[in-house]
Amino acid sequence: MHLRKVRIEDTSISYIVGVGLFLVGCCVALKYYRSEARKLSHIPSVGNQSTFFGSLNLKFEGRSTLIEGSKLHKGLFKVPERHSWVVLTGNRSLMEDIRRAPENVLSARRFFEYLLQAPYTFGSQTLRNDYHHHLIRGIFTKSIPLLITDIHVELKEAFDELIPLSEEWSPLHLSNGPAMQLVGRAINRSFVGEPLCRNLEYIASNVACATDVMKTAVLLRRLPLFLKPLVGFFVSNLPELLEKNKEFTVPIIQERRQAMQEKGSEYEGKPSDFLSWLMEIAEGNDAKDEELAVRILLLNLAASHTTSRTFVHVVYHLAANPRFQELLRTEVDEIVERDGWTKSALDDMVIVDSFIKECLRLHPGGHTAIPRIALQDFTFSNGQTIPKGTTVCASIHATHLDEEIYPDPYKFDPLRFVNMAAKEDQHDDVGGKYHGRNRYDITSTNLDALVFGYGKHACPGRFFAAAVIKLMVAHVVTHYDVKFEKEGVRPSDISCGLKLTPNPSVPVFFRKRRQGAKEVSS
C-alpha cells in the first residue's frame, strides 16, 4: 500500500514537471514566434547579434557599424538598439521610398510617440494634434526678419551675463548648461516674449521637463506594455514639473486674454510672438490656457536641445582651430558694418552658413534620419519587406560621409558648401544642371543633407534655428577668442544608442577678442 502511494506521487511529480517544461517550451516558442528577431530574420544584421552586446557595439562604434552596414548591404540591414531592432538603409532609392510612404503606412508621428513614450509622458493627444506645425511653417517663419532684432538684443544680454568679456582666459563647460540658457533665452524671446524669456527658472523648468521625458522614455521603451503605466508613475516627475511649468506660462496667457477683452484683439503693444499667434488659431480644447502652455513646452522640447547642441559643435570647431575664427569674423565684421544685425545680413553670411552646415554634416544629432514606424507591412522598391511595427530609418552617414558627394568626407572643411555652391553656379553658366545655390544652405533638405529630416516631416523650425545659430556664432566670433586647453584637439562626440552629442566634459576657454577687435555695432 505504502509502496503504491510512493509510485503514484513519483508519477504525478514527473507529470507536473513534464507539463511545466512543455508550457515553458510553448512560452519560449511563442515568444520567439512573436519576436522581432524572427519577423526580421530575413533582414541581415550588422555588428553583434545579441541585442545586449549589439547595443554596446553601437554605443562605442555606432558610426563605423552603420557605415559598414551600408557598404555590406545595398538594401536593408538591421542593428540592435537596446532592447529591440532598428532597420536601416543607406540606399538612396530606399530612402526615397521612406520619404514617399504615406503617414498611414510609415508613420513619423507614431515614431515620435514611441520615442517620447507619449501615452505615459505628454499624452498622445497633444502630440497627434500638430496644428502648431502649420504656424511654424507659416507666419512664424515669415516673421523671422522682424524677430531678428529682438533675438539679437536678447542674445547680447545673455552672452554678457553668462560669458562676461574678460581679458583673461576663463574656462566654461559650455554644453552643460550655458548653451541651453543662451538658446533658451533666444528662442523664447520669439516664443513667449519678454520678460518670461529671461526668467531663468522658466528656462530651467523647460529643460527639466525635457530631461524628465527623455529619461522616463528611455526606461519605458524597454518595458512590456502592462508595466509602463506603473513604472512611469513611479519614475517620472513630469506631472509636478508640468504643473510648475504652467505656472510660468498660464498667467501670461491670461494677461493677454484680458488685454484683448479690454482693448480689442489687435490692441496696441500686442506682442508679435509665437504665443500670440497660437492663441489666435487654437480652437476648442486646444485653446484652453493649460493646453496652450503645454504646446509652448513641446515647442521648447523640439527647439532647445537641437539648437544648443549644434551651437556647441560649432564652438568646439572654432576652439580647436583659431584660424577658423579669423575666417568667420572677417566675413561677419564686414557684413555687420554694412548692414547691421538683420536677416539679410545673416543671409549674406555664406561662410558662417557653410561652417554650420559642415558641423551638422559631421555631427548630426544621431546616426539615423527620417525615422518611421511601419503601421502595416511595407515592401520597398527592391522587393524587401518589413513587417508592421518595425522601426525603419536612413543611415545618415551613408550620404553625409559618402566620398562621391563629399570628397575627403571625414575632413572638416569650413568652405565646403561655399565651394560646392560656386561650382554649381559655374555649371549654370555653361548650361549644366542647376539646382540653385540654396541647395547648399543650412536649411536645404535633400538626400545629401538629412540633419533636418527630408520630405513632408522635415523640421519646420529649421529656418528659425538657422537664424538663431548664425546670430550666436556671429556674436561669438566678433566678441570672443575661444580655445581648448590642448590646442587643436577637439573632443570626440559621445554616442549613446543611436544618438550623438558633443562631449560635455571638456571646457572651452573664452576671452575678450584681441585679434583685429573693432567696435561692432550692437
Ligand code: HEM
Ligand atoms: C539645429 C536645430 C534643429 C535640428 C537639427 C532639428 C531637427 C529636426 C529633425 C531631424 C526633425 C524630424 C524630421 C523627420 O522626422 O523627418 C525635426 C522635427 C521637428 N522640429 Fe526640428 N530641429 C531643430 C530646430 C527646431 C526648432 C528651432 C524648432 C521650432 C521652432 C523645431 C521644430 C520642430 C518640429 C515642430 C518638428 C516636428 C515636425 C513633424 O513631425 O512634422 N526644430 N527637427
